[in-house]
Amino acid sequence: MIYKSGDTAESDVFAMRRLSVPLHGHSTGFDYKHTTLHLWKTLTHSVKTHKLDLNFILRFLSSYNCAQRLILVHDLEFEYNYNLIDMVLEQPESPIRSCTLAMLIEPIELYVRDFHDLLILKLNDKSNSDISRKLVQIVLPLDNDDTQKFKETYKNLFENSIETDIEVVQGEKTIISKLLIQLLEGQRNEEPNHSLSATKLIAKKLSEGVEGGKPVIDYDIFIKIFTHDAFAQLSSIFDMYEDQYGCPIQVAIEHQCQSKIEAECFQDIVEYTRSPSGYHAKILRQALDKEPIDYTTLIRTIIGHESKDLCEVKLEYSKMYDETLHQTIEHRIDTAEIKKIFVVIIATGDDLTPRNGEEDCSGDKDSSSSTGAPLNAITSKVMEKKSKHSLDVLEKFAQILKMRTSN
Template sequence: MSHPNVKKIERRLIRQLSAPLHDHSTEFDYKHSTWHLWKTLTSSVKTHKLDLNFILCFLSSYKCAQRIILVQDLEFEYDYKLIDMILEQPESLIRSCTLAMLIEPIDLYVRDFHDLLILKSNDKSNNDISRKLVQILLSLDNDDTQKFKETYKSLFENSVETDIEVVQGEKTNMSKLLIQLLEGKRKEESTHSLSAAKLIAKKLSEADEGDKLGIDYDTFIKIFTHDAFAQLSAIFDMYEDQYGHPIQLAIEYQCQSKIEAECFQDIVEYTRSPSGYHAKILRQALDK
């Protein structure tokens, strides 16, 4: 016979999981939930310290649509703009996680990208920021890239390309790489051409040997930002199999700085294992 407390937990979980997404059922008392959240925020305002741990735990018990309702009602009833309050907090992993509970993914990427551009404008020597900008754009498909640009323009008035050139420098290699990624014109087929992969691998090898007939930098960027991931993977494998060098060697010959090489290496890692790449980024964030 099961313990009565277990039955209670089961019933509570069933109520939570069965709460509808768009209408206010008795299980989802949004007025009471909003009031409870407001009381905690009121205390935070008095102490000048927003309790992100509480907010994250509180929001995690609601579905996505319910969280949006809570945020909207909090602003309507109490004039508390929760997203703005969280954005005012110092950048941290828990801040990012809390925002992710409240903001559509593309909006979150856009805001993070803009924050990083501001940081870069204040610290030109911080090359890690340039790498983070590439990491944000790397996993966007073509449709998401278009939404990213539209959302950026809507939120910050300027085009993202303009802001990149202001911060990274007009026509610099990093600007070119970021803007090419933002074109959102990567081929998305899952097949690849072995003959094309063999030709590009040969050109990369010629560049390694100082041959002027190798690949110029603009073409190199276009390959990495426009070719399908399946095609890129075939190029990397062909280069390594045919010429006995890791693809990193070809990247280092093409790039003028360490940070550029690291950004292209990120593209290689993402191409070969998106899940492994994201796991690495998460581990790095947790270690900081």
């Protein structure tokens, strides 16, 4: 039976019932063949009687981690010629659609699609705000290997080089275009050490630029320092400048740049260099503070970092804002299904029960506000279930991809 998204109480009962049963008859296996068959039957029945039920897909996928979800999606296409990603993309744009899509694809593809959407938005003059910082936010955390995957994925999806599209939208030879393209070169030194002599020289040049009122470092060299030097080297430069010359590094950056948005993009690199988890925690808070809520950024950060560094981001968020990310999500997210997915993903290691007799004030803004206890029960069941999945998921994923390639 397929439950409609409005049947909140029934959907909670359905989810709890499904999650309380051992996975496919045993507690430790991930029987992706059986699960894929069940999902395929449910989806094909759903599209015959209703439109594609994105809420059901979200609830179903919430039981599995990123690698397992990818296995199910690929096996659906391989075994049953059912391209779930394309079917989701055919649905009208909405936060639910974006969240569902994010659960079906690899994090790199999620970043690529968001990057491309921003470029298209700006190209069509549908964005009144500057997209430069968001573009930097997407590519800044990528290491050299991920950067190459990012460019390859962009080319495969949109049949154009990302460098060309950046210059079309952001302008040729602008500082922002050069910064983005240099970040995407994937040539950053990833060694943890740094050069003290280079640190002193660059800090001195930055100081001279502030004192003289004009940049001393050539723009191309300045960009290359921020995009190619190791993060340890950058951190040393920033600290040396502030300790030696008694001035925030932001002042030197502002003197080096030609506009406020350029300075903000370089300042983002400073913040990420000093604390990657703190940088992402700040991005999450800004997205939650927006009116309306910036679901695109929340989805990219929470789902995209699920299997990477979300635990560190959650910890830093708690330190910075005196409440857990889980608590903020409960209070502010106004879309019930997205709230449930976010809570499940961020729940690892969290104490989901109210502390010291505090009331559970989850869901003030949506129709599921009366189901705070079931939501926590669902989350606990999901996390228990995830912890029991077998460790051969990635091997099975590789086998599926190998079979698809050979055919």
